[in-house]
Amino acid sequence: MNENLGLIWDRCLQFMRDNLNAAEDNTDLKKLENSFDLLFDKVQPISLVNNNLTLLVPSDFYKEYIEDNYLSLLSAALKKNIGKGVKLWYSVMENKPSGKEKPITMNVKGISTQQPKIQEARPVLRETDNINPFVVPGIKKVNIDSNLKADQSFDNFIEGESNKFASTVARSIAKRPGSTAFNPLFVYGGYGVGKTHLAQAIGLEVKASYPDKVVLYQSSEKFIQDFVKAAKSQNKTDFQHYYQMIDVLIIDDIQFLSGKAATQDSFFHIFDYLHQNGKQIILTSDKAPADILDTQERIISRFKWGLSAEIKSPNFETRRKIIVDKLSRDGIELTDDMLDYLASEVKTNGVRELIGVVNAVIAYSTVYKSDFSLDLLKDTINKLATTQKKTINIPYIQEIVCDYFGIQREQLLSKTRKREIALPRQLAMYFAKEYTNATFTKIGEEMGGKDHSTVMYACDTIRDVSKIDKELKKYIKDLKEKIAQ
Template structure:
């Protein structure tokens, strides 16, 4: 930390009380000009002294100093010159002990209720670094069922306890099961209970882009300062850090710094930490320090509950439009891919009915959602692939997941893995688990092996074509 030297108030013949009075008038002028930004940056600055044409101020941290100089340096200079014409330079040093107290100035205007004062808002403590929370994603709007009950309770506990007994919280599940919803809900609940908490919400993409930009600009300190200034750091889709070694290195040090400081961490991914491809072991181990909560795909009861909740809101929006229960049941039975597709389908159906002035019926649903229903009907499970492959090669389905390595079993197993990778959206680790808990590297080898052989072996290529047709029906 740069230590500031005190400057005597007698240097220009004006007593200390006059200096303080001038600083208060400058602060009031800046508060009027800068609005909400004043409360987050200028208000904590302290006056060290006046020396001829130079004013020296103190900032509590290096990050605040850099940000104020870059964003508000001209405004500070103008305000001081208006107060004292001979001021030509404003210098800021880092000295927390010399910073002003918040109670010395009028309270900042209250933020608009819809915009959280500490989350991803430009001009606030994170300088627009974070992403805004979605106001629709709250605990009150989250439909709970058996597949997500454990993750929901974990998230709620983490958000409601001032010092939860597990940290970090790691939520995982396939796309569209509610991971991001719960993460946003945690942020909103913390904002409500502890308004002063600095909650930083990021996507892994934003984390990587910001880090790369900082490296290119050869100035990583602001990036590190913002991350380490957070009281709660939430990173969505952290599996995208796989294979990004330098970004993982920075994440590793950020994680350690925040944990050691007693800060809270929340992460989401499409798989548990142990299965994160391309992520170093020391990062994986830290992600498992707290609580790992799985969110399973929605079952029929949960899908129906989600549709009923959505239907109530849509009915109000469209002036009491009737949405029959049998239509909701039909959609819950047919659309099983993920919750986003499910909710989007109902939204699309109701909007179409409103615009064409037709009632919501099963017939209209089948007409309007024909493409989605066809896609849902084609959903293929790894178990379906294993069954068809076993029948085709005249072996038992259990052989495909057994440790047996004889040629008459190994080749069909490789074919089944290849088709699972091609015809499903399952990750390599998930495919490996479906084949007797094999490692994802085994799946990679099988996929590459069959892909290479199919290019030179016409018989194998024909077998793959036939199998694909059988599986797809």
């Protein structure tokens, strides 16, 4: 270790030690100092290049513990002794790859994401065999099914005011994956508005422009299933190494990682490795990062590193464009008044439902061998409105609430009192009373055998708290729209 670097680090440690009592109120200072020394005795600075400081830590645990408990204090010490704009990186000893590769490094959350030029680590690191069952030994690149659908390209993506910003950013990323400030790209919006299509379009464009890049689209459900299998077979390391090979990783419906702590831990390490190595990450969700419950704060923080882009429900002009595009691909032409009628009457929240209605119109015309006319369109839309009218019952409300909060029905009906489950459960009880004729007793039975007094308390609580809690008021508004749509 360079002598000057050692002196700088010693001053940083002394500054942190001197300020421990200011950082922690009502805590025994001696215990704090002992804990501090035990932790940082095993942390060693290994390089300071262009204002980039790299610390060698024994394991991921040390890195995470420092981030969670000493980040503010450490940042202040670095700014005082090195200067503003200092960037902190970690080299994790137990993650040292074999061969001549550089140590894995990790950027501190909230600080610049540009990768520094790190010198070879001088301390001897423990070598590990990174055996990956997905990779044939000696092959640098492996053929991985990208899970991309050819029809979900940019050419087939209809751009409008509701998605223009997200679409523009997506096209920029596709040209230079991993090299823009939009990493990760976090696309969010309601059901069926085109989030998956846009994410897949990026993947397809990257594959076309950069054939050597490994692109993978994965639903969060499949990601979770793979992790569980890996954990059961004690292959979690191989699971992480597999995802660390990806150049462009697309995870759909990331909100479903909510409540799954072990999967979140693995995703966190995969995310940091890819991000630090300049790989592109694309995530979709039905909620903005701040609205995702029961997810580690460090993960939510990383969602915000790049850019969050919302896709809203299509407006009239966009709906009209979608209808024209869909019909033209099926060789069908409509008059302007028919197109205007379809676009104005079919006020679905998502593109997917809109396409479904257009498909139904085509089917009615084919079955009844009728030419398209304004009367046929009106008749078809009326029939669809009648047949598709939802029955709002307790199971339906439970489904809507679970989907909105990204939880399982089993969790909703469980006895846990964790806020991330208790609040959705109270909202489900509240809406069950609002939208059905069920008694408090019946609602309690449907909600996992709860007492009628529990249901009454839940309804009263939601009504009272919503008057002063803006977040709860938003939940109620969103859920009302979803239940009634």
